[in-house]
Amino acid sequence: MSDTGSSRLVLLRFLERVQERDLSRTRRWIADEERRQTERRVGEARRPLAPAWLIxxxxxxxxxxxxxTGQCWDPGKRTKPVTMAQAIGALRQQVPACTKCRPDPALGIVN
Structure with a gap:
């Protein structure tokens, strides 16, 4: 059985449609990923700054x-942000400093 030019052309046109569909899908994936990255950057820019001190x-x-400190890896569940003056005041009132993040030296208070 010989391969005619028209049947070969039909197969090539089919291949072209498949590849165009695949390319279209890939472009959608790229656009979706670009949108996600943009949303992630905007979200990071809008995120409020971490507090410097926590009680x-x-x-x-x-x-x-x-x-x-605001960067402590083990602050507990019941924390609230405080100012530097409030943090210094708390240490002066004998509030224990976290033994993991050591906020007292960062505040200039050495025991």
């Missing part, structure tokens, strides 16, 4: 458990 409270919310 950790106990379960009853009246008891202060520790003072942390």
């Amino acid at each position: 950790e409270r106990g379960p009853d919310r009246n008891n202060i458990v520790a003072l942390h």
